[in-house]
Amino acid sequence: MALRIDRSIVKPLPLFSRMSDSEIDLILSHASSSRAAQGETVFVQGTPANHFFLLLNGRLKVTQVTPDGQQIIVRVVHPGDLFGFAKALQRTDYPGTAHAAAESLYLAWPTSLWSFFVEQNPALAVSALQTIGNRLEEAHTRIREMSTQEVERRVAHAVLRLAGKAGRPEDGGIRIDFQISKQDIAEMTGTTLHTVSRILSAWEDRGLVEGGRQKLLVRDLTGLSRLAEGEK
Amino acid sequence: MALRIDRSIVKPLPLFSRMSDSEIDLILSHASSSRAAQGETVFVQGTPANHFFLLLNGRLKVTQVTPDGQQIIVRVVHPGDLFGFAKALQRTDYPGTAHAAAESLYLAWPTSLWSFFVEQNPALAVSALQTIGNRLEEAHTRIREMSTQEVERRVAHAVLRLAGKAGRPEDGGIRIDFQISKQDIAEMTGTTLHTVSRILSAWEDRGLVEGGRQKLLVRDLTGLSRLAEGEK
DNA sequence: CGCCTTATTTGACGCGGCGCAAAGTCTGTT
DNA sequence: AACAGACTTTGCGCCGCGTCAAATAAGGCG
Numbered sequence: 001m002a003l004r005i006d007r008s009i010v011k012p013l014p015l016f017s018r019m020s021d022s023e024i025d026l027i028l029s030h031a032s033s034s035r036a037a038q039g040e041t042v043f044v045q046g047t048p049a050n051h052f053f054l055l056l057n058g059r060l061k062v063t064q065v066t067p068d069g070q071q072i073i074v075r076v077v078h079p080g081d082l083f084g085f086a087k088a089l090q091r092t093d094y095p096g097t098a099h100a101a102a103e104s105l106y107l108a109w110p111t112s113l114w115s116f117f118v119e120q121n122p123a124l125a126v127s128a129l130q131t132i133g134n135r136l137e138e139a140h141t142r143i144r145e146m147s148t149q150e151v152e153r154r155v156a157h158a159v160l161r162l163a164g165k166a167g168r169p170e171d172g173g174i175r176i177d178f179q180i181s182k183q184d185i186a187e188m189t190g191t192t193l194h195t196v197s198r199i200l201s202a203w204e205d206r207g208l209v210e211g212g213r214q215k216l217l218v219r220d221l222t223g224l225s226r227l228a229e230g231e232k
Numbered sequence: 233m234a235l236r237i238d239r240s241i242v243k244p245l246p247l248f249s250r251m252s253d254s255e256i257d258l259i260l261s262h263a264s265s266s267r268a269a270q271g272e273t274v275f276v277q278g279t280p281a282n283h284f285f286l287l288l289n290g291r292l293k294v295t296q297v298t299p300d301g302q303q304i305i306v307r308v309v310h311p312g313d314l315f316g317f318a319k320a321l322q323r324t325d326y327p328g329t330a331h332a333a334a335e336s337l338y339l340a341w342p343t344s345l346w347s348f349f350v351e352q353n354p355a356l357a358v359s360a361l362q363t364i365g366n367r368l369e370e371a372h373t374r375i376r377e378m379s380t381q382e383v384e385r386r387v388a389h390a391v392l393r394l395a396g397k398a399g400r401p402e403d404g405g406i407r408i409d410f411q412i413s414k415q416d417i418a419e420m421t422g423t424t425l426h427t428v429s430r431i432l433s434a435w436e437d438r439g440l441v442e443g444g445r446q447k448l449l450v451r452d453l454t455g456l457s458r459l460a461e462g463e464k
Numbered sequence: 465c466g467c468c469t470t471a472t473t474t475g476a477c478g479c480g481g482c483g484c485a486a487a488g489t490c491t492g493t494t
Numbered sequence: 495a496a497c498a499g500a501c502t503t504t505g506c507g508c509c510g511c512g513t514c515a516a517a518t519a520a521g522g523c524g
Contacts, residue, residue: 090365125351125358
């Protein structure tokens with residue numbers, strides 16, 4: 001709550017790109033900023049959605065638990081992403097749980113302001129629509145992959161997406177820039193950690209990636225892409 | 233293009249619920265209405281998204297074809313649903329193909345008006361957000377099911393959703409109110425028509441449903457629900 | 465530094481469900 | 495009425511991948 005957020009921090013984000021300075025200032029004036037240490041929880045599935053958020057820095061995983069105890073990762077939240085906007089989904093509670101996969105910094109607004117902002121600020125409405133629209137398209141992509149592709153290809157796609165969204169170039173390749181376990185990858189692709197472990201081991205033998213405890217380094221991006229496209 | 237659309241036809245739709253009469257009239261004045269006969273195509277995947285639509289009557293299936301020729305059903309469009317609003321997804325082409333599963337009546341607007349409408353009309357923006365939000369949630373539900381449930385439960389859920397959205401009470405049970413093939417159900421649940429056929433045959437033996445060529449009647453809703461919840 | 469927890473690896477095994485194939489059935493058409 | 499085309503059913507064999515089990519490794523912490 002302490003941090004003062006300067007306009008310049010959020011201005012480059014697509015969400016704010018079409019807003020005037022005064023509009024941005026107005027919105028920021030209602031925000032509170034918070035920090036979440038690695039592993040900390042930002043909101044919990046099923047609790048009242050009192051706030052919606054914008055991730056400034058770090059990385060979050062949003063998970064859902066099914067009634068019978070199975071868990072899936074709904075998505076990974078990257079810097080610049082809105083998250084927890086349950087109101088837009090016509091919900092009063094959070095459909096998932098968000099916790100920090102790395103030290104994270106985010107802004108929070110009371111949910112009650114969502115409609116106000118959107119109605120007050122057409123540019124925000126359009127941005128928000130595009131944000132959710134993108135998310136919808138990602139979800140469809142995932143459905144398509146799960147429907148039609150075997151596990152190895154799905155894992156390849158998931159890793160490629162992570163590399164694109166959270167990849168940091170490193171001497172040996174592209175480092176996934178936050179802690180990610182095989183279990184996480186399994187929950188992102190609809191398989192088991194055992195299968196993921198086997199697949200990554202095989203890839204490691206072929207020099208495509210390099211694993212480690214909660215670590216992942218992509219060595220051969222094009223090789224992995226070929227694999228994702230279905231070539232053996 | 234000929235039909236005149238009266239305000240009263242669209243007014244009950246949630247999309248328009250928060251709009252004034254004059255706003256509705258303005259929007260309708262830009263719409264053209266069309267009819268699609270059963271089997272006819274409304275738009276094709278990959279073609280420029282020149283229009284967005286609202287289904288007034290009938291039923292559409294939106295499909296996607298993967299590069300390697302696999303097909304999935306992205307969703308079924310029910311009366312009152314917006315569809316083909318690629319603009320909101322930041323796309324210039326349609327990500328899928330829509331064709332009529334039954335005789336359908338719909339409105340069409342030039343895509344170029346989308347931003348205009350949304351910015352001009354905050355209530356529409358909020359409605360559209362909720363519409364897409366709902367769709368996103370549906371997609372997540374589907375992902376969750378595909379990740380964690382075996383085929384039979386997924387099919388049960390799919391049939392229950394159809395019954396809810398497109399069910400017409402009939403003396404023997406609930407009739408799915410449009411032509412739907414096993415292939416369709418397979419593409420909605422990420423399996424093959426063979427498996428769907430087997431599952432429905434088994435259900436028919438147990439008196440849960442009654443099948444037919446492109447027909448489906450749900451006989452025992454609660455029994456099917458139990459099955460969907462995981463009870464054998 | 466050694467213990468404890470958590471993540472990972474690997475093997476063995478079995479099965480759900482997919483691929484393949486062929487027969488059966490319904491509907492619209494000529 | 496017969497035919498063609500589309501949809502459905504059903505059997506069979508195989509295999510990808512989930513399940514079960516157990517060993518190993520890597521950090522974190524006192």
